[in-house]
């Protein structure tokens with residue numbers, strides 16, 4: 001058996017088509033949604049991600065507001081940019097590209113974002129709202145995963161999910177999303193302290209791996225027919241000396257799984273589509 005590929009790139013393209021229609025309706029009301037990005041330093045990976053976000057915006061008609069600071073920027077300079085974006089009525093939501101250079105205080109920066117302009121859904125207030133079940137912008141990667149599974153009719157209600165990774169951007173908030181009444185999955189949150197990881201993944205209908213450990217999930221660790229979601233993205237140097245990105249799922253898993261969300265072409269494009277969705281939703285609320 002070879003797994004059905006759940007194509008995140010195609011699904012993200014579908015979502016962008018839907019957003020284009022919503023952006024047109026907003027234009028008739030005289031509203032242009034605006035996404036801000038804050039990039040500190042010149043890390044090529046971060047630059048590429050931010051460029052991708054601006055390309056996505058252009059595709060659906062969202063205005064982009066690009067703020068860049070040098071690698072040696074001070075916290076005060078960063079504060080000033082965030083204060084500006086909080087006050088800018090053309091900016092409906094924005095993100096601070098992570099990681100920030102080590103001398104800057106990431107927690108302080110994230111807490112300075114106006115929670116109602118938090119396009120990533122990672123502000124402590126919004127994570128708190130998610131815990132409490134209040135309305136909030138949702139974290140993009142978790143939201144993208146739930147949306148991708150929903151659009152491919154992978155049932156969550158009653159499903160046993162093994163979620164590997166408890167990070168702040170994926171594992172922890174995804175566990176919260178999947179256990180809402182509207183999803184009603186049963187989640188086992190696994191992490192580096194988990195004793196027999198394979199016992200948990202083998203018992204699951206859906207295995208989601210967001211550990212950042214290349215090849216962590218191998219074919220012997222799943223039940224044949226299970227749905228597998230690869231959230232890992234780690235830069236490795238290949239045999240040819242070139243850098244490339246690799247996921248957390250061993251390629252042989254595709255021979256055993258029933259369905260696979262691959263990397264690349266899975267969660268990454270969905271994350272970007274959800275960022276756009278968060279901004280359009282903010283603009284729609286006025």
Ligand SMILES: Nc1nc(=O)c2c([nH]1)NC[C@@H]1CN(c3ccc(C(=O)N[C@@H](CCC(=O)O)C(=O)O)cc3)C=[N+]21
Nearest residue numbers: 052095096097098099120263264265266267268269271
């Ligand atoms: N404040 C903040 N928000 C983020 O959302 C955020 C961040 N910081 N820092 C870095 C990570 C990483 N990230 C990715 C998003 C999409 C792909 C993506 O689309 N990847 C493609 C492959 C690369 C491509 O084709 O461009 C894929 O998986 O198919 C990858 C990585 C968002 N991040």
